[in-house]
Amino acid sequence: xxxxxxxxxxxxxxxxxxxxxxxxxxxxxxxxxxxxxxxxxxxxxxxxxxxxxxxxxxxxxxxxxxxxxxxxxxxxxxxxxxxxxxxxxxxxxxxxxxxxxxxxxxxxxxxxxxxxxxxxxxxxxxxxxxxxxxxxxxxxxxxxxxxxxxxxxxxxxxxxxxxxxxxxxxxxxxxxxxxxxxxxxxxxxxxxxxxxxxxxxxxxxxxxxxxxxxxxxxxxxxxxxxxxxxxxxxxxxxxxxxxxxxxxxxxxxxxxxxxxxxxxxxxxxxxxxxxxxxxxxxxxxxxxxxxxxxxxxxxxxxxxxxxxxxxxxxxxxxxxxxxxxxxxxxxxxxxxxxxxxxxxxxxxxxxxxxxxxxxxxxxxxxxxxxxxxxxxxxxxxxxxxxxxxxxxxxxxxxxxxxxxxxxxxxxxxxxxxxxxxxxxxxxxxxxxxxxxxxxxxxxxxxxxxxxxxxxxxxxxxxxxxxxxxxxxxxxxxxxxxxxxxxxxxxxxxxxxxxxxxxxxxxxxxxxxxxxxxxxxxxxxxxxxxxxxxxxxxxxxxxxxxxxxxxxxxxxxxxxxxxxxxxxxxxxxxxxxxxxxxxxxxxxxxxxxxxxxxxxxxxxxxxxxxxxxxxxxxxxxxxxxxxxxxxxxxxxxxxxxxxxxxxxxxxxxxxxxxxxxxxxxxxxxxxxxxxxxxxxxxxxxxxxxxxxxxxxxxxxxxxxxxxxxxxxxxxxxxxxxxxxxxxxxxxxxxxxxxxxxxxxxxxxxxxxxxxxxxxxxxxxxxxxxxxxxxxxxxxxxxxxxxxxxxxxxxxxxxxxxxxxxxxxxxxxxxxxxxxxxxxxxxxxxxxxxxxxxxxxxxxxxxxxxxxxxxxxxxxxxxxxxxxxxxxxxxx
Amino acid sequence: xxxxxxxxxxxxxxxxxxxxxxxxxxxxxxxxxxxxxxxxxxxxxxxxxxxxxxxxxxxxxxxxxxxxxxxxxxxxxxxxxxxxxxxxxxxxxxxxxxxxxxxxxxxxxxxxxxxxxxxx
Numbered sequence: 004x005x006x007x008x009x010x011x012x013x014x015x016x017x018x019x020x021x022x023x024x025x026x027x028x029x030x031x032x033x034x035x036x037x038x039x040x041x042x043x044x045x046x047x048x049x050x051x052x053x054x055x056x057x058x059x060x061x062x063x064x065x066x067x068x069x070x071x072x073x074x075x076x077x078x079x080x081x082x083x084x085x086x087x088x089x090x091x092x093x094x095x096x097x098x099x100x101x102x103x104x105x106x107x108x109x110x111x112x113x114x115x116x117x118x119x120x121x122x123x124x125x126x127x128x129x130x131x132x133x134x135x136x137x138x139x140x141x142x143x144x145x146x147x148x149x150x151x152x153x154x155x156x157x158x159x160x161x162x163x164x165x166x167x168x169x170x171x172x173x174x175x176x177x178x179x180x181x182x183x184x185x186x187x188x189x190x191x192x193x194x195x196x197x198x199x200x201x202x203x204x205x206x207x208x209x210x211x212x213x214x215x216x217x218x219x220x221x222x223x224x225x226x227x228x229x230x231x232x233x234x235x236x237x238x239x240x241x242x243x244x245x246x247x248x249x250x251x252x253x254x255x256x257x258x259x260x261x262x263x264x265x266x267x268x269x270x271x272x273x274x275x276x277x278x279x280x281x282x283x284x285x286x287x288x289x290x291x292x293x294x295x296x297x298x299x300x301x302x303x304x305x306x307x308x309x310x311x312x313x314x315x316x317x318x319x320x321x322x323x324x325x326x327x328x329x330x331x332x333x334x335x336x337x338x339x340x341x342x343x344x345x346x347x348x349x350x351x352x353x354x355x356x357x358x359x360x361x362x363x364x365x366x367x368x369x370x371x372x373x374x375x376x377x378x379x380x381x382x383x384x385x386x387x388x389x390x391x392x393x394x395x396x397x398x399x400x401x402x403x404x405x406x407x408x409x410x411x412x413x414x415x416x417x418x419x420x421x422x423x424x425x426x427x428x429x430x431x432x433x434x435x436x437x438x439x440x441x442x443x444x445x446x447x448x449x450x451x452x453x454x455x456x457x458x459x460x461x462x463x464x465x466x467x468x469x470x471x472x473x474x475x476x477x478x479x480x481x482x483x484x485x486x487x488x489x490x491x492x493x494x495x496x497x498x499x500x501x502x503x504x505x506x507x508x509x510x511x512x513x514x515x516x517x518x519x520x521x522x523x524x525x526x527x528x529x530x531x532x533x534x535x536x537x538x539x540x541x542x543x544x545x546x547x548x549x550x551x552x553x554x555x556x557x558x559x560x561x562x563x564x565x566x567x568x569x570x571x572x573x574x575x576x577x578x579x580x581x582x583x584x585x586x587x588x589x590x591x592x593x594x595x596x597x598x599x600x601x602x603x604x605x606x607x608x609x610x611x612x613x614x615x616x617x618x619x620x621x622x623x624x625x626x627x628x629x630x631x632x633x634x635x636x637x638x639x640x641x642x643x644x645x646x647x648x649x650x651x652x653x654x655x656x657x658x659x660x661x662x663x664x665x666x667x668x669x670x671x672x673x674x675x676x677x678x679x680x681x682x683x684x685x686x687x688x689x690x691x692x693x694x695x696x697x698x699x700x701x702x703x704x705x706x707x708x709x710x711x712x713x714x715x716x717x718x719x720x721x722x723x724x725x726x727x728x729x730x731x732x733x734x735x736x737x738x739x740x741x742x743x744x745x746x747x748x749x750x751x752x753x754x755x756x757x758x759x760x761x762x763x764x765x766x767x768x769x770x771x772x773x774x775x776x777x778x779x780x781x782x783x784x785x786x787x788x789x790x791x792x793x794x795x796x797x798x799x800x801x802x803x804x805x806x807x808x809x810x811x812x813x814x815x816x817x818x819x820x821x822x823x824x825x826x827x828x829x830x831x832x833x834x835x836x837x838x839x840x841x842x843x844x845x846x847x848x849x850x851x852x853x854x855x856x857x858x859x860x861x862x863x864x865x866x867x868x869x870x871x872x873x874x875x876x877x
Numbered sequence: 878x879x880x881x882x883x884x885x886x887x888x889x890x891x892x893x894x895x896x897x898x899x900x901x902x903x904x905x906x907x908x909x910x911x912x913x914x915x916x917x918x919x920x921x922x923x924x925x926x927x928x929x930x931x932x933x934x935x936x937x938x939x940x941x942x943x944x945x946x947x948x949x950x951x952x953x954x955x956x957x958x959x960x961x962x963x964x965x966x967x968x969x970x971x972x973x974x975x976x977x978x979x980x981x982x983x984x985x986x987x988x989x990x991x992x993x994x995x996x997x
Contacts, residue, residue, distance in 0.1 A: 014960055017959060017960055021959070057963060060962070061962060086997045089967075090963070097966075123992075123993065123996055129974075130974060133974045134974070134975065158989060165975045165977050165979055166975060168977060169975040194980075194981055194982060195979065195980040195981065195982065198978060198979075198980075199977070199978075199979060202977045202978070241982045241983070241985075244937060250934070250937060251934065251937070251938070251941075251981045254934045255978075258931075290933055291937050293933050294931060294933030294936070297931060298934065301931075329900060330903055330904065330933065331933075332902075333902045333904055333932070334932055334933060364898065365898070365901040367901065367904050367905060368901075368902060
């Protein structure tokens with residue numbers, strides 16, 4: 004009957020599998036065996052069943068699928084003999100787990116076997132239940148198991164006790180049913196039963212407060228006595244391990260005392276003596292003794308205050324820490340982490356040893372030690388500890404750098420005594436392990452740099468030096484941001500600190516760094532976008548090499564990234580055509596608000612949101628500063644120096660818009676597409692970018708609205724202020740906004756703003772068509788006039804293929820932009836902008852010949868005329 | 878908690894354990910658990926335990942299990958374990974149940990095994 008002694012076929016199979024030289028050979032053997040087993044299962048011969056299943060288990064252990072054998076397990080379990088049941092239950096435990104439906108079918112067989120007259124069969128059923136029991140089975144079979152805890156045979160009692168631990172783990176509601184039975188097990192003399200009883204009590208105490216209270220009252224003294232007895236017992240060969248009687252039972256008892264003593268001063272008091280005895284008397288030269296000591300220390304740490312014991316415990320840990328055995332050092336580090344909550348000073352004494360552990364070749368020890376070090380740091384030792392850690396960062400394994408750099412950043416941010424130290428340390432970390440540094444960490448660094456105005460020069464120089472030697476992406480990002488913002492400080496050695504060596508960096512050198520970053524293949528989109536912004540800023544800071552910068556920007560027009568392409572074109576046009584507004588566009592970022600950033604960072608927003616943090620943080624600041632003054636500034640200013648107006652609100656917001664551009668592309672785009680609708684809308688749109696919450700913004704939008712009002716109703720302003728300058732300035736501010744969004748047709752607001760200076764004219768009128776011109780001047784270029792032409796269809800018919808042509812005398816240069824359309828619906832209109840440059844400005848006024856062609860009902864129509872009613876002074 | 882006697886059946890675990898230097902700790906943190914292992918010549922015995930469990934105790938536990946195997950097979954070797962895997966499981970079922978230690982006496986387990994063997 005015995006499948007293993009009679010037949011040799013299981014042995015044969017194992018032997019043939021082991022004889023296989025290659026994995027392919029092994030697969031072939033297994034495939035053949037599986038085919039035989041399936042065939043045999045189909046024949047349904049009960050004699051082969053156990054042998055088949057035994058083979059399947061071996062095949063399963065090798066990692067092959069064996070699901071087709073699951074039903075065989077159930078058949079074997081239902082058969083009467085012990086050997087068949089044994090194999091059936093073993094198959095059940097190995098081949099199935101509690102998630103499988105088949106398990107439902109086995110509950111009934113288990114129930115029968117739990118009530119079986121043969122105690123060995125009962126043992127099998129308990130064992131299987133203890134290993135695979137699901138919540139449903141636990142509910143169904145709990146009464147049987149509970150009864151078996153009182154069974155006469157100790158082998159059944161201990162199995163039933165452990166089975167109960169699984170049942171209460173699965174269904175905590177059942178805990179109270181087992182409390183009494185568990186308490187009775189604690190009085191056992193049989194070590195096996197006692198240890199399982201202690202484990203059941205521990206389980207009950209951790210999941211049920213009433214059970215904990217019950218055991219605390221009834222069993223504490225009994226447990227202490229048991230522990231004392233085995234601690235003091237004479238040599239018992241059966242249970243002796245390295246001179247200690249049953250260390251396993253020691254450990255389980257100490258663990259149970261831990262949950263009982265935790266949070267209860269009386270119970271803790273009772274166990275003080277025995278804990279002190281265990282802590283002092285246990286031999287610590289063997290692993291078994293150390294295991295007991297370790298458990299004892301953990302219990303001392305967890306129970307209520309007994310300070311003399313804690314001193315003892317920390318001394319034991321100190322001994323552990325200086326042990327040569329790595330295992331012992333590992334557990335010591337583990338425990339010291341808990342000890343730090345009670346006695347920081349005592350743990351600080353071991354700081355040097357712990358730091359050495361951070362450098363251990365063993366990853367397990369390193370990880371523990373690093374966590375411990377980060378708990379040990381305080382204001383007094385932060386400099387020294389950080390130095391040690393950063394020194395180690397240079398030589399540590401690649402796979403440890405991530406953990407290490409994250410911890411260093413955490414320590415530096417939390418305990419930094421001064422900003423310059425923080426910046427120095429962060430630069431070191433970024434240079435060594437920049438690729439492991441998370442986004443929020445380098446964002447925080449930028450916020451800090453931005454706030455440390457006296458360190459701007461120092462920081463940008465330090466970054467420049469660092470980035471020459473390191474290509475770590477995050478370092479490069481911070482460096483290009485700072486060079487973009489503070490490039491002038493870099494070149495001119497502004498704000499030198501006492502201990503700094505002067506260095507010579509030319510404007511070209513600074514641009515080289517950024518060019519490297521933007522052309523490097525490994526740079527990602529964010530880095531390149533930041534580099535592009537930095538270039539734009541530098542084009543204004545370094546006017547002497549702005550041509551070179553422009554060339555670099557122009558190259559990005561060919562970028563495969565749409566965002567880069569678009570920004571390159573826009574920035575190019577800013578550099579190229581709008582020199583006059585550029586300097587105000589690319590002013591320094593306003594100081595970033597640390598408080599807002601920290602709040603945002605603390606909030607649980609994901610990486611995508613954190614990349615937005617920079618621009619959105621900047622916005623409230625940018626708004627608050629000019630909140631009151633902008634109107635006044637605008638109005639007070641002379642038209643000549645408007646360009647250098649440092650805090651004109653328009654420029655600030657454009658700057659914010661640029662800040663958004665580098666990262667939050669989609670929102671910026673949506674703002675841009677809406678822009679042509681109306682000037683005031685545009686201002687609002689720009690405002691809304693980067694700040695999701697309208698409330699935060701409300702004041703600023705009101706301010707801006709009032710600026711917009713100036714644009715809209717200039718006559719009011721004129722009425723109020725006698726100077727002719729203000730409306731002009733207002734015009735330029737809004738014109739600047741539109742120039743940024745170059746290529747889009749100008750909006751009606753522009754007409755309005757130009758009204759007072761140069762009234763619009765009707766350039767041409769016939770029975771079917773009317774052409775109106777309105778005018779504006781680009782700031783700083785009096786000889787150039789922007790003409791906005793509006794073609795109005797006065798007829799009830801549709802004009803198609805509409806085209807407007809114009810000719811001017813030699814002293815004028817004319818530039819025509821594309822029209823807004825070539826179809827004029829009835830009573831509809833088309834707009835087109837023209838730019839006229841008058842080389843004899845002030846002497847001769849504008850004059851123009853024009854021709855209009857279109858198709859009316861398929862017929863070509865041509866209209867011509869001369870325009871000489873331009874306002875004077877254009 | 879599991880004990881894997883045949884190292885092949887826990888491949889990722891095996892890779893973690895086997896590549897470690899002999900002087901390293903016998904503990905590896907593995908996802909949310911710890912693997913405690915002990916090497917006996919060419920055989921690795923590893924146990925996966927909770928983060929809060931007593932590592933040193935489980936090292937001792939592995940040793941006790943190996944002693945029982947050694948006693949049962951009288952001078953155990955790898956082949957004994959491979960060809961008699963079902964008996965190894967029989968011992969294991971008497972030693973550990975529901976992830977907890979069931980019996981700490983070597984003698985008790987050996988006696989129990991001889992009783993069970995008579996039934997087969």
